[in-house]
Amino acid sequence: MPASDAASSAAGRPAAVSARGWGWRHAGRSTPAVQGLDLEISPGERVLLLGPSGAGKSTLLHALAGVLGGDDDDADESGTLLIDGAAPRGQRGRAGLMQQDPETQVVLSRLGDDVAFGAENLAVPREEIWKRVHEALDDVGLRSLAGVGLALDHPTSALSGGQKQRLALAGILAMRPGLILLDEPTANLDPAGVLEVRDAVARCLDKTGATLVVVEHRVSVWKDLVDRIVVLQPGSAAGSAGGTGTPGVLLDGPPDQVLEQARGMLMAAGVWVPGYVPATRVRTRAEEPAELLLAAQDLAVSRERARRRGFKTIPPVPVQSGITAQVRAGQALTITGPNGAGKSTFALTLAGLLAPVDGKVSAAVGLSDGAGIDPFAWKAEQLISRIGTVFQEPEHQFVTGRVLDELMFGPRHLGHGEERVDELLERLRLTHLVDANPYTLSGGEKRRLSVATVLAAHPKVLVLDEPTFGQDANTWAELASFLSELLDAGTSVVSVTHDEEFSAVLGGTELRLDPASRSGSRQEAGAA
Template identity: 55%
Template sequence: MTSRVTPADVHASQWSWRHAGREMPAVANLDLEIEPGQKVLLVGPSGAGKSTLLHAMAGVLHPDEDVESTGTLELNGQPAYGQRGIAGLMQQDPETQVILSRVGDDVAFGAENLGVPREDIWPRVHDALAAVGLDVPLDHSTSRLSGGQKQRLALAGILAMQPGLLLLDEPTANLDPDGVLEVRDAVLHSVARTGATLIVVEHRLAVWARHMDRVLVLAPHGGITHDLPPAALWNDNALRRELAAAGVWVPDFEYDDAGSPPAAPSISVAHSSVAENSEPLLAALDLSVSRESPRKASLFRRHDPKRTPAVTGIDLRLAQGEAVSIVGHNGAGKSTLLLTLAGLLEKHAGVVKAGSGVRGVLASADPFAWKAPELVSRIGTVFQEPEHQFVTNTVRDELAFGPRHAVDKTTGERLFTDEDVAARVEDLLTRLRLSDVADANPFTLSGGEKRRLSVATVLAAGPEVLLLDEPTFGQDANTWRVLVDLLREELAAGKTIAAVTHDTAFSEALSARIYRVGAES
């Protein structure tokens, strides 16, 4: 049975933080009081400093000579930095929180490091896994979990620690609709049992707001602009309009093309013109896919269990100018399918075939047989974890990398001149609101900024087929609209888009055909 904990209080006085190499502070002049046991929803536009503030509360931001930190930020009357065991932080990217190779060991890791008695740890592990709905054996490999399952795993590890301050950074962003409610309810049930203080960062407010005590709104590079009772998000029309204009996803707000980006039902959508019986740009025929290689086990893996495909019997054709949303529950194999279509994973069985409109003069129709320069200008892939595709030291260089290496399909010559590359980079920086971080290291961006950059790096190279994994993750309403508009333009230009997504508004905005993977949960 879960025991009560000592809930933490949070105090900030004129606290500011500027990351190394940045001109503007992530958070400035923050004054804040959070009472023990309160449930707080922290919102604001992408890049407003929400994740920075959570990391600071978790005590993991080091105030060294390369950063600028002023004012005070305290937990239970002591500086937040370096405190141990008070706060549990779930980061935006759950991949960064997977430590051990087996699910049970990973969930137990935090509690073990806090010195929880062994006889208490494993009951906590079982309770936490059940609470978040991660129904896998304790010895299940963490490397075989989907992105959404890793989110559940990260949350389970924090719940098992039973911290006095629970800090969750977009905890439901990559979950299927049922999983969103399941995980939210698990969090609320946990804090009800333990009495812990809860701070949640989310862009989509409707799921959480009615269950919280306060809603705090952060301004970019500033402090708190609003400290609200949740009911104000529904009852105060002037406030609702103000927040919507700032990019906050206000519950039940009717957006339109003239203002902030809309929820899909109220916008004019793109309509792809797909010729009947035309050759698909990319097709999967009776395809079986898996994250593990179908080839014979290596010397070091000869005792591996038989490799079983994650998904079988896939038949999917992507036509020119068409948008397709790949949907299904977490763990169904959606991302694995996308990476196989992209030529980045080897198929287990069946066929992956690029049409002549993509392949050009290449001998093989199978993208897995292509070299990197042949892929970059033909099929562009956005990974579920943006960091997995960053290869340079600045945002500007990251955007330039793809078009610099893109080659003409028929001649093999560079597709873009240096002047073309510079123009494409500047256009994308401006449109995706990344100009202020053009010289920053991509790994230091906020989660929403990383996602926009990862999409932009693919668009910059001009491929015919765009394969996107959760492209709207971490976006406020304004940046969501920017991404949707850019992708509509790609469709209008005859490009093809396939996206793994749980964002139904995104699918509707692109008039996407739905392709479902796996049984419904």
């Protein structure tokens, strides 16, 4: 029986996973992402996979989903990795993967069609497909989001990053795979959305009995749902002190046992154990009125463009209206609110990358320095040297094939010195990756690189969209401390985030955006 037919006949049954001495080296990398991994997961088991940023967690999930490598790939694989005794690449539909970046998983232009796509490719009968689509959308909360719900023909391009995460999960649930693989499934979600997605996964597992492997830095979200915690060794070096001695695995056991017996070891490895917040640098600069750099006045924002209908121009529909905020030197502005409230859209408008629908964004003389009052009208080199933006999807910023070249790109084109590059590599823990292709990095490493490339251009204002996404506790603390230093040095930091601990470190003011403001109510920044 062909492998794909075998996978189809196995649909609905929980899958078994077996790794024996398995390892993987990405093309262009000198060292393996995972090496010597021995791991057995029984059908129906629920496993939380932990480890520091760059330990190979995402690599393992991609391998289990059968999407690593190819005949012409320069990557190297060692050992064996099997699902139900066969290689993952030949088992179409047996595993469903939700990736760190949900943007990469959106396939079709309409909500319902996108959720149905996987099931259609598995030849599920039409009437069963649409039953599953409705159930999956209900389970992840997209049918009842913000009390209004999203129709099946809602454009996927109009979804926020957090909504796209829910969409990706719905597509996986509709496939009913025997192995569900989730890579940071709640990283960009608001607190209510985190619980909603976790509970949706729980309902699916209870219905189907599927095997689960979930990667998530924050243990408390998933601890009570899983049977087992597996911690990968940093760099997959076997036999670290205190570990199990199993190649590639640092710890393996029931959640409460692992957390109780090895709390200190897990904290040292950067794992977000419940109740733990790593120490960060304390700000030394007093929170006091400072130089105004950037201001938004009665701002309405949208990612839509004006459309022509006959002789009429149809203006974009704002996702937010009446926003007033100020960005001051050496102070932080934190943008919070539920998914879909327009946080990223507002941040991109404030950063001069989107035109306002109404109202205005004005740069003060201290920031514009002769470039004009409107950041949206600035040339590219004028913008990046004044306002540096870190996008929600790090890959959207990469323009070269090497980490070091990525960091050098901005300074070279602006005629700046490159003296800050070595500091950024060291502080953001990227030194060992200087020759790596940015697209082969882990999600957390990509995020730190995207922050570093912006900082290398020495902007006066930083606009960061979910800057702590994918970070273990150690890299989180380093990033938060570094940004705290920049604030004390006079740089302004604007952050879109659901990370309350991060907001507390930076201090400053909070601007909370609520979907109800689409009716035109005013949104103003206030003290955090």
